[in-house]
Amino acid sequence: DNGYKVYLGARLGGELGAGAQIVPPADAGIEAAIRAVGPLAQVPLGPAGQVLGDDLVASYVDRAAAVVTPDGPRDLKVAYTPLHGVGAAVLTAAFARAGFPVPGVVPDQAEPDPAFPTVGFPNPEEPGAVDRLVALADATGADLAIANDPDADRCAVVVRDGSGREDGQGWRMLRGDEVGALLADHLMRRGVTGLYATTIVSSSLLRAMCAARGLPYDETLTGFKWIVRAGAGAHPLVFGYEEALGYCVAPGHVRDKDGITAALTVAELAAELKARGRTLVDRLDELAAEFGVHHTDQLSVRVDDLRLIADAMARIRAATPTTLLGQPVTEARDLLPGADVVILRTAAARVVVRPSGTEPKLKAYLEVVEPVANGDVAAARDRARAAVAALRAEVAAALGV
Structure with missing residues (x-):
């Protein structure tokens, strides 16, 4: 049982939100309505609901x-x-x-x-x-x-x-991220045009693929309630994914992640x-040869005391690394107050740090991009794995975990 999910209709959600999960301010409105309900015995009951059939x-x-x-x-x-x-x-x-x-x-x-x-x-x-x-x-x-x-x-x-x-x-x-790249590439090769989207913690490979093929791209905060609203309606969404095994291959069919399609x-x-x-x-190797090896991994730390997560986020904000893997940090973004997220980038690496939204965990999403020399994808993958292992150690030290 994962509780329940609320999806908006077109009247409340508009064109982008129709059939999508709620986002603010709808969530606050529902919460306020729940708080306003009196004792259950005094609540008037409506007619029985309709049970949908096969x-x-x-x-x-x-x-x-x-x-x-x-x-x-x-x-x-x-x-x-x-x-x-x-x-x-x-x-x-x-x-x-x-x-x-x-x-x-x-x-x-x-x-x-x-x-x-x-x-x-x-x-x-x-x-x-x-x-x-x-x-x-x-x-x-x-x-x-x-x-x-x-x-x-x-x-x-x-x-x-x-x-x-x-x-x-x-x-x-x-x-x-590998499945997301394969699915996006497959749709592109089928001639599916429109907006391709993922999240700020997913691999940058989709961005590179869209840039090379002249297709619009967007990235959002984590969660399909944001992915299906990507692009603010400038282009119709045709594919979205997040690295946690969620894929939306047909937004006209289901405006959410869907494991069957x-x-x-x-x-x-x-x-x-x-x-x-x-x-x-084989197809992953071909994509790596074209766009470089995009190797992703996570540093995930479960805590018993949530203050440890707040301390780690404060630490990386107060002493933001200026180099990663010996390369200068070219971008350091703090998404507060909108989101408790810190993003660091170098020419060949990216780190996104945030608290988990569902568990007592601190998460750092790591990515290294390693060029493929002389067609040797295997060697590039080995270098990328070693680089991500080193990056994990550097990020753990910066967070104090």
């Missing part, structure tokens, strides 16, 4: 399947888990409706179960959460493995990647690449 799900499946192009390659074997959530029935129906083979589902994670008995924490990003998915993918010879979180609005993609292993096998979960679009791309003897990892 026709709503069928309509969603039809529109989700229409997100992918008809008659494209469909030869793709997918392993899938909803992590004890609600995604399995809808995702398998959408895949079948779009003409894909129905994914194999992890049997003991297929049905909704609020106890989440087979995982420590039902977040696909958590260590061990997709172990059963990978086992199923291995056992069935799947081309690709996909996980939704329990409410199916996020999508994790796990690919075969045997780098560093003698048997050439193995799996790894793609970072949200994201999974379908990933499958479409993977099937097209497979038909040409290539993989998602």
Whole structure:
């Protein structure tokens, strides 16, 4: 149970806010109305609400399947888990409706179960959460493995990647920034024009792709309530993502992150690449060769005392680093009072520091951009990983954590 979400209609939300999550001042208005309610026994009750039927799900499946192009390659074997959530029935129906083979589902994670008995924490990003998915993918010879979180609005993609292993096998979960770049590139190659957007903590690769291809770009604060309002209406939003595995591939269909349509679009791309003897990892390498390796990572510190987060933010504001990785800081931005965020940039690195909005954590989002020399993407990735590790240490010291 993640509480409830409130979405605006066109009358209150206007053109940009219609179908999107609320933002100020609507949230304050709702809070004030709740505070004004008297004792529950004295509140007049309205008529019973309407329970929506299965026709709503069928309509969603039809529109989700229409997100992918008809008659494209469909030869793709997918392993899938909803992590004890609600995604399995809808995702398998959408895949079948779009003409894909129905994914194999992890049997003991297929049905909704609020106890989440087979995982420590039902977040696909958590260590061990997709172990059963990978086992199923291995056992069935799947081309690709996909996980939704329990409410199916996020999508994790796990690919075969045997780098560093003698048997050439193995799996790894793609970072949200990697999937975001793949999806954006796929839509661009399909000729989808309009605004592409992400958040201030996501990779700068999308910005570089849009600049090279002459497409409008915007970035927002974290959260899809802001992403779907990107660009202030100057251009229609056609794609948005955030690094935490959230993707909006069809804003005309769902003005929020949606793990089902994201999974379908990933499958479409993977099937097209497979038909040409290539993989998602190959396409990532091609993007790296064109735009450089954009390696992202996080420094995340959980605290028991929230004052430690405030102290760390005060420390980096009072003694802002003037260099990172030996390069001068060319931009230092403090987003207060609008947002408790500090952004630092050099010619080849970026750091965004903020408190988590949902957990007692301090987060620093790290990015290093490493050029690819002589087509050697692997060497550039090695250099980028080493640079991010060094950057993590420098940022931890600056924050005092």
